[in-house]
Amino acid sequence: MIYSLLIAPFAEFDFMRRALVGVLALGLGAGPVGVLMMLRRMSLAGDAMAHAILPGAAVGFLAAGLNLFAMTIGGLVAGFAVALGAGAVARATQMKEDAALAAFYLVSLALGVLLVSLRGSNVDLLHVLFGTVLALDDATLLLITAISSFTLVVLAVLWRPLVLESVDPGFLRSVSRAGAPTHLAFLALVVLNLVGGFHALGTLLAVGMMMLPAASARFWTRELTVMVGCSVLIACASGVIGLLVSYHWGVPSGPAIILVAGGAYALSVLFGPVGGLLPRLAPRRHLEA
Amino acid sequence: MGNVLAFRDLTLGYDRHPAVHHLDGVVPEGALLAVCGPNGAGKSTLLKGIVGILPALAGRIECRVPEREVAYLPQAAEIDRTFPIEVFDLVSTGLWRRTGLFGGIGKADRARVEAAIAAVGLEGFEARPIGTLSGGQMQRTLFARLLLQDARLILLDEPFTALDAGTTADLIALIERWNGEGRTVLAVLHDMELVRDHFPQTLLLARETVGWGETREVLTPANLIEARRMCEAWDDGAPACAPGSPVAERAA
Numbered sequence: 001m002i003y004s005l006l007i008a009p010f011a012e013f014d015f016m017r018r019a020l021v022g023v024l025a026l027g028l029g030a031g032p033v034g035v036l037m038m039l040r041r042m043s044l045a046g047d048a049m050a051h052a053i054l055p056g057a058a059v060g061f062l063a064a065g066l067n068l069f070a071m072t073i074g075g076l077v078a079g080f081a082v083a084l085g086a087g088a089v090a091r092a093t094q095m096k097e098d099a100a101l102a103a104f105y106l107v108s109l110a111l112g113v114l115l116v117s118l119r120g121s122n123v124d125l126l127h128v129l130f131g132t133v134l135a136l137d138d139a140t141l142l143l144i145t146a147i148s149s150f151t152l153v154v155l156a157v158l159w160r161p162l163v164l165e166s167v168d169p170g171f172l173r174s175v176s177r178a179g180a181p182t183h184l185a186f187l188a189l190v191v192l193n194l195v196g197g198f199h200a201l202g203t204l205l206a207v208g209m210m211m212l213p214a215a216s217a218r219f220w221t222r223e224l225t226v227m228v229g230c231s232v233l234i235a236c237a238s239g240v241i242g243l244l245v246s247y248h249w250g251v252p253s254g255p256a257i258i259l260v261a262g263g264a265y266a267l268s269v270l271f272g273p274v275g276g277l278l279p280r281l282a283p284r285r286h287l288e289a
Numbered sequence: 290m291g292n293v294l295a296f297r298d299l300t301l302g303y304d305r306h307p308a309v310h311h312l313d314g315v316v317p318e319g320a321l322l323a324v325c326g327p328n329g330a331g332k333s334t335l336l337k338g339i340v341g342i343l344p345a346l347a348g349r350i351e352c353r354v355p356e357r358e359v360a361y362l363p364q365a366a367e368i369d370r371t372f373p374i375e376v377f378d379l380v381s382t383g384l385w386r387r388t389g390l391f392g393g394i395g396k397a398d399r400a401r402v403e404a405a406i407a408a409v410g411l412e413g414f415e416a417r418p419i420g421t422l423s424g425g426q427m428q429r430t431l432f433a434r435l436l437l438q439d440a441r442l443i444l445l446d447e448p449f450t451a452l453d454a455g456t457t458a459d460l461i462a463l464i465e466r467w468n469g470e471g472r473t474v475l476a477v478l479h480d481m482e483l484v485r486d487h488f489p490q491t492l493l494l495a496r497e498t499v500g501w502g503e504t505r506e507v508l509t510p511a512n513l514i515e516a517r518r519m520c521e522a523w524d525d526g527a528p529a530c531a532p533g534s535p536v537a538e539r540a541a
Binding site for chain 2: 039157158160161163164166167168169170171173174175176178221222223224227
């Protein structure tokens with residue numbers, strides 16, 4: 001029973017095994033990135049970035065069809081252009097980063113729609129929008145795992161300035177010039193992970209793998225390292241459970257994965273010991289002074 | 290001992306409007322200098338100029354201390370108090386000069402961090418998230434970090450705002466200890482009593498220098514009234530400051 005429910009789908013079908021590796025790799029990379037995004041108050045920046053990547057991927061798709069290389073390059077170029085452009089404007093002028101990002105991604109999105117319509121073809125962009133986690137080929141799987149490994153290495157190296165730039169940017173500025181490059185490197189990681197995610201989940205849902213587990217983890221711990229671990233765990237678990245749900249009920253896998261993550265978020269909001277709803281509604285007796 | 294800082298006809302400001310206007314003077318090594326003046330007198334602006342956050346509109350600042358030996362505590366530190374980090378970790382960032390971006394924190398370093406936390410009276414708070422600290426405890430934490438920075442020039446922007454007498458006294462003792470070790474301390478302060486009691490030198494600023502020297506000679510009632518008078522509102526229609534025209538005339 002448990003075997004047929006949990007193990008058999010992966011044991012019997014090659015595409016499910018590939019999907020499993022894909023979502024686990026995505027969770028490993030997106031978990032920590034999402035926590036840092038949330039703590040840096042950039043939760044919505046990920047969404048903006050996903051919109052910015054969409055036109056790039058679409059243009060790659062128009063130029064070369066369902067070609068991993070073309071779509072990846074397109075997404076990366078559009079994502080980096082928007083991230084670096086917005087980051088540069090925010091650092092060089094009085095404009096805050098969120099406003100700059102909004103301006104850049106809207107332009108990118110409009111440009112993408114324009115380019116697609118110029119081609120005059122009514123292309124099926126569902127693949128770009130919602131991904132195909134059940135059809136990951138070797139090359140895509142390699143790309144996703146490479147991006148996750150690279151992400152973890154870069155995070156390990158840049159952890160100290162990344163954390164310090166989030167807690168006390170003024171202090172980091174006063175002791176080091178690493179602040180701006182670190183921030184740009186982090187934005188690049190976000191773009192990379194979104195591009196990795198869109199092959200499996202589509203550009204828009206890829207953000208879900210990043211932000212929902214991070215937002216859930218916030219409710220379970222006050223410790224940063226534990227939070228990152230929680231986030232990775234929730235992301236990977238959502239991936240696995242989402243795949244199983246999709247398999248047993250025959251629903252699209254991308255949305256299933258994100259909905260499971262959404263369920264984890266709802267549970268965390270309700271029962272999370274750190275500022276969750278229930279612990280607040282039923283407070284325990286206060287402590288001795 | 291030479292000078293740590295020299296201001297040469299320095300003008301700092303925002304959108305061409307000067308907040309510090311034609312400042313001249315030197316700060317000798319080992320000085321304990323209070324920077325006083327009404328709101329809008331350019332005190333914080335001056336500190337930002339020294340650490341290089343704000344480029345000079347005219348003139349220059351000569352800082353003889355290497356940048357990494359300058360410690361700066363801004364008025365409203367941009368600290369995200371909701372970030373999940375513990376007191377120990379935040380204080381240990383004061384070791385940056387030694388560890389840099391990638392250096393490890395060894396046993397000796399951990400002992401130094403613990404000693405710094407003890408020196409500001411926060412033993413037992415090491416594992417507390419910074420979000421649970423009171424205002425005074427947070428300021429003590431930041432002073433512990435300053436301790437570890439081991440800087441030759443320490444710039445404090447209103448370090449005692451909203452602190453009670455006990456906390457202020459503890460932190461003043463730290464400042465005096467730094468000064469005793471030969472470090473130069475510049476502190477922007479509003480409490481004139483405190484300045485008279487603990488700071489031998491004062492710069493009274495009202496965009497321009499009103500007085501700079503021995504505290505009791507600078508903080509006279511006449512000078513304080515003069516400073517308030519000179520610190521009038523931001524003048525949107527101010528003409529460009531002509532080079533060479535006497536400063537006093539424009540101020541009047």
